Amino acid sequence: MNFQSFSGVVTNIQNFGASAHGEDLGCTMLFSVRGNSGETVNFVVTPHTYFVEHETVKRGDRITGFYDADAPVPFIYPPQYEAWVIAKSSTDYFVKVDYFNDELLSQDGNLQLNIVPKTEILLENAQQFRGRIANRYLVVLYGPTTRSIPAQTTPYKIIVLCI
Incomplete structure (x- = not known):
């Protein structure tokens, strides 16, 4: 794995994915994050995504998402990465x-x-x-x-x- 990161402010959180019957499962989310230069990245947040200090993230929070830069990604804009780790910004560490x-x-x-x-x-x-x-x-x-x-x-x- 080749971990890279992207930091910014969470602008939207929504459910992501559906069952074969079209129903929203609610276990996977999509976090839209706007960086300091205005660029946007979408993080797919699964039940396996580790949240540093087990913190809950909401719109307006500043976070860093860590993802595997070698993993295949859909060719879409904004880029969409599976988040392995999410960390809320902290002045403590x-x-x-x-x-x-x-x-x-x-x-x-x-x-x-x-x-x-x-x-x-x-x-x-x-x-x-x-x-x-x-x-x-x-x-x-x-x-x-x-x-x-x-x-x-x-x-x-x-x-x-x-x-």
Whole structure:
């Protein structure tokens, strides 16, 4: 997977998809998000989409949606991506979703994790993760970073994506 992100304000939330009989199932939603430059992206939000801190999103909220840039997408405008992770904007932390290798370096090479005993490491269902976090897709909540390349941080919380 090649996680990319798009940030903006949620302008519309609607149900998405129907059963074979044409009835609205209500389990999948479409979030329309307008970016800072006026561009729009639609995120397909399924029951499997992970919401950081399990927050509820509504119209007017500023969010970042993370999606697999290598996944096939319909050739339509505005672009429509399946959201794997949605994070509401926060002044308390930054969010990165990526694959982290044996050295806990992100796949894009921009962030190195330094784990300490107080770092919370959880599964998507908020249960404690007891395995190794190396060589996995992670949702990382973090604060200050070093100015080195790659930037280094001690995350507040890590959510392991079991995908």
